[in-house]
Structure formats: C-alpha cells, structure tokens
Amino acid sequence: MSFTDTPEGFRSGFLSFVGRPNTGKSTLTNALVGEKIAITADQPETTRHPIRGLVHRPDAQIILVDTPGLHRPRTLLGERLNAQVQETYSDVDVIALTVPADEKIGPGDRWILDNVRAAAPRTPIVGVVTKTDKVSRDAVGAQLLALHELLGGESEVVPVSAKDGVQLDVLLDVITGLLPEGPKLYPDDHVTDDDTETRIAELIREAALSGLRDELPHSVAVQVDEILPDEEREGVLDVHAVIFIERPGQRRIIEGPQGRRMGRIISTSRRGIIDLLGQNVYLDLRFKVLKNWQSDPKALGRLGF
Structure with missing residues (x-):
C-alpha cells in the first residue's frame, strides 16, 4: 500500500507537546518515534525549533511536534521561541500538556495552559504525567489527580515513563482517538521532516551542552557550514561546522582543560553523525564569537531564528 492509500477509518494529524522547559518532551518524542530525532539535555530550553517526528500505526499516522518549552522570556531569542510555540498551537489537532511526576504543579503550568487555551480554544488537550519512573506509585496518583484538576472537564x-517505555501505547491510543479521519501524510519510512544539516547541528550542540551549567548553554548555537566528500579518503564525508558563542572566554569553558572536553564533544557527536548518515565522517569544528546573539535580531536571523 502506498502512503496515499488509506484504509477505512484511518486517522492522521498533528500533536504538539507543550509544557515548561525540561519536562521530558524531547525524550518522550524520541521514545514514541522509536528513534532519536530530538536532542535531550539536563538544561531547560534545550529544544530551539519545532521538530516533527512520525509515529506509524496500522490505524493512524501521528505527526509529533516537539516544541521549545514555553517560558517567560529573558531575551529576544526567548520571545521568538515562544512565538514559534504559540504559532504551532493553532496548526495542530491535539495538544499534550506535559508535567513531570517529580515536580509540583505550579503557576508556570497554569500560565502555559492559559496561553494554550487562548491560542487554540477548540483544540483538545491531553494531560501527560512524565518521568513516572522517578517517583512512587502514590506520588504518580497524586500528580494525576492534580493535573486532572488543572485541566478540568473531560480531559484525559x-x-x-519514556525511559522505561511504560504506558506509551496507552498514550498513543488516547491521541489516535482524538485525531480526525484522514490519509497518510508521509511515507511509512519517514521518521522526521528535519533536514540532515539541522539534525547534525543538533547532535553537535547536544554534545557541547553535556555537563555545562548556569547560563552558558543558552549562549551556544551550532550551524553546519558544508558537507563534502573527503578528497583523499574514499567513503568519508567531511563535515564542517561552527559553534557560535557570545564571549571569547566561553570557548575555554567548552574546550575544557587541555582541550579534553572538546575531544569528547567531537567523539560523541561524530558517532551520532555516523549513525545518522550511515557512513564514516571527519568532523571539523571551529568557534565563532557572535556577541550577545540571543538579543541581536541580525544574528538571530543568521542562525535561523
């Protein structure tokens, strides 16, 4: 059957995960798709653009849109990320509000829900308690009640647990039931509509963020310059990319003592790129300072925000 053939009763549509930063949206997206398409890190605000992942079922095709976490912005970048998220709300069929099991529901969650309902008043909302592997069964039950009370009405x-693969089928069943009937929108072998260069840049950024703390992670951006066949080694691709930072001193932090941290960044991201491309790569990384790029409209435009 081609992806344009649709069995009777087939459903297809778009689901957006929304929630505070670092509530497990990207980890859940990867678990549902069955392949890593969104980077994950311990820092909030890791996701910087809506990522579409495909879930293929016999009865449905679900396009997952993993968005940046909605937050009160501190920079022009933050404002643009919020605008991206709110624009996404109006284009999807179902919204899933993610709340981690190990954090109390607070004003930030209510603020997000108010924003969602204002932007998409008729879109059904599903509540998702994430990271249930981190707490007791009683704590999960209490969080489910609290989230149900927050959403009100008939919301499911x-x-x-994306980590342990628990209840993922149940979540997909609930989402499928809320999607409209319609044809497949993508071929069965499609897992994401992110282009290859974006996925490579994100793998490098994930490796660069690993272990960083404080504000520095938000100062890091990555862009792929070019991907070329190696002139001397057959079957090897040369990947040239730039790590953008806001101040010269940040380079020393990322590189680490004697450049050891930089070596780990190259090794880790190169393995991910090899898995993605299915062939050997040589990875060339260089730094470029873009002063205060998070608040500079010109620099944000150059970096695709």
Whole structure:
C-alpha cells in the first residue's frame, strides 16, 4: 500500500507537546518515534525549533511536534521561541500538556495552559504525567489527580515513563482517538521532516551542552557550514561546522582543560553523525564569537531564528 492509500477509518494529524522547559518532551518524542530525532539535555530550553517526528500505526499516522518549552522570556531569542510555540498551537489537532511526576504543579503550568487555551480554544488537550519512573506509585496518583484538576472537564490524563517505555501505547491510543479521519501524510519510512544539516547541528550542540551549567548553554548555537566528500579518503564525508558563542572566554569553558572536553564533544557527536548518515565522517569544528546573539535580531536571523 502506498502512503496515499488509506484504509477505512484511518486517522492522521498533528500533536504538539507543550509544557515548561525540561519536562521530558524531547525524550518522550524520541521514545514514541522509536528513534532519536530530538536532542535531550539536563538544561531547560534545550529544544530551539519545532521538530516533527512520525509515529506509524496500522490505524493512524501521528505527526509529533516537539516544541521549545514555553517560558517567560529573558531575551529576544526567548520571545521568538515562544512565538514559534504559540504559532504551532493553532496548526495542530491535539495538544499534550506535559508535567513531570517529580515536580509540583505550579503557576508556570497554569500560565502555559492559559496561553494554550487562548491560542487554540477548540483544540483538545491531553494531560501527560512524565518521568513516572522517578517517583512512587502514590506520588504518580497524586500528580494525576492534580493535573486532572488543572485541566478540568473531560480531559484525559495519562502517566508515562519514556525511559522505561511504560504506558506509551496507552498514550498513543488516547491521541489516535482524538485525531480526525484522514490519509497518510508521509511515507511509512519517514521518521522526521528535519533536514540532515539541522539534525547534525543538533547532535553537535547536544554534545557541547553535556555537563555545562548556569547560563552558558543558552549562549551556544551550532550551524553546519558544508558537507563534502573527503578528497583523499574514499567513503568519508567531511563535515564542517561552527559553534557560535557570545564571549571569547566561553570557548575555554567548552574546550575544557587541555582541550579534553572538546575531544569528547567531537567523539560523541561524530558517532551520532555516523549513525545518522550511515557512513564514516571527519568532523571539523571551529568557534565563532557572535556577541550577545540571543538579543541581536541580525544574528538571530543568521542562525535561523
């Protein structure tokens, strides 16, 4: 059957995960798709653009849109990320509000829900309690009740653990039931509509963020310059990329003592790029200072924000 052939009763549509930064949206997206398409890190605000992942089922095709976490912005970048998220709300069929099992529901969650309902008043909302592997069963139950109370009405609430693969099928069943009937929108072998260069840049940024703390992670951006066949080694691709930072001193932090941290960044991201491309690569990384790029409209435009 081609992806344009549709069995009777087939459903297809778009689901957006929304929630505070670092509530497990990207980890859940990867778990549902069955392949890593969104980077994950311990820092909030890791996701910087909506990422579409595909879930293929016999009865449905679900396009997952993993968005940046909605937050009160501190920079022009933050404002643009919020605008991206709010624009996404109006284009999807279902919204899933993610709340981690190990953090109390607070004003930030209510603020997000108010924003969602204002932007998409008729779009159904599913509550998702994430990271259930981190707490007791009683704590999960209490969080489910709290989230149900926050959403009100007939909204369904599903507890999941993306890490352990628990309740993912239940969540997909609930989402499928809310999608409209319609044809497949992508071929069966499609897992994401992110282009290759974007995925490579994100793998490098994930490796660069690993272990960083404080504000520095938000100062890091990555862009792929070019991908070329190696002139001397057959079957090897040369990947040239730039790590953008806001101040010269940040380079020393990222590189680490004697450049050891930089060596790990190259090794880790190169392995991910090899898995993605299915062939050997040589990775060339260089630094460029873009002063205060998070608040500079010109620099943000250059970096695709």
